[in-house]
Amino acid sequence: MKTKAMEDAAAIYRTPGELLGSAFDYIAGTGTYTFQNKVYASLVGVQHIVEARSGAADLRPSIEVRREKQRGAIPQPGDIVTAKIAKVQARMASADIVCVGQRAVKEKFTGTVRQQDVRATEIDKVDMHASFRPGDIIRAEVLSLGDARAYYLSTAKNELGVVSAMSVAGATMVPISWQEMQCPLTNQTEPRKVAKVE
Structure with a gap:
């Protein structure tokens, strides 16, 4: 048994x-x-x-x-998390963490991706609005507990970044490079900080 x-x-x-x-x-x-x-x-x-x-x-x-029915996970520094972008501003993006590793969270945890943590190179040229859009699903690393309201997250590795995004036409977009995704319905491309797929 x-x-x-x-x-x-x-x-x-x-x-x-x-x-x-x-x-x-x-x-x-x-x-x-x-x-x-x-x-x-x-x-x-x-x-x-x-x-x-x-x-x-x-x-x-x-x-x-x-969906899993057991106790939810709690993010810790060094963990890889999946999060949904809620808001994008000029210097940061806020996201709701939905799972830690492969375990779903039960409580609400908020993460912040700061401009300097989006990618490892050309940090001063990072455009937050060309990296993420509200509704995007990202894979990120927890850097620290941040302030009382949010964890600091980083997408500054090749395997981190946007893993799923919807186009304006409502289709799931396909990554075509590390900085662009394409709508399969309209063939329109949109800028993103794309996570490298194995």
Whole structure:
């Protein structure tokens, strides 16, 4: 018999924008989406594979991401977090932290990405409005606890930055370089500080 501890140890945690597999192998289920024949997570949670029912027209298993119901995580300096940009100003962007590593947070934690923490080079040329937009999902590192209201976050590494963004047309944009994303519907490009995808 599986214990709760054994189930937790076997659980695979997923975050928005994370590649789950090929659309040729899986049907995109709850908490996922497909793009260019690949299935990605659309929310924070635990990955589940659901086998097709016998006699079903499509025999591929479904892949799902379901929200976690356990105690939430608390950000610590050095942690990699996923956050949603709430507001962008000239010298900083504020974001709501949604998960720490691959664990969802239960309480509200706010993070701040300062202009000097957006990227590692040409710091003085950073344009906050060309790096992030409200609604963007970013991957960032917690630098410190900051002030009483917010954690200081950094996206100054190649693998950190915007992982998911919506275009003006309402489509999930695709990264085309480290500083641009493109709308698949209109082919319009928008500037972003893009996280490098493995």
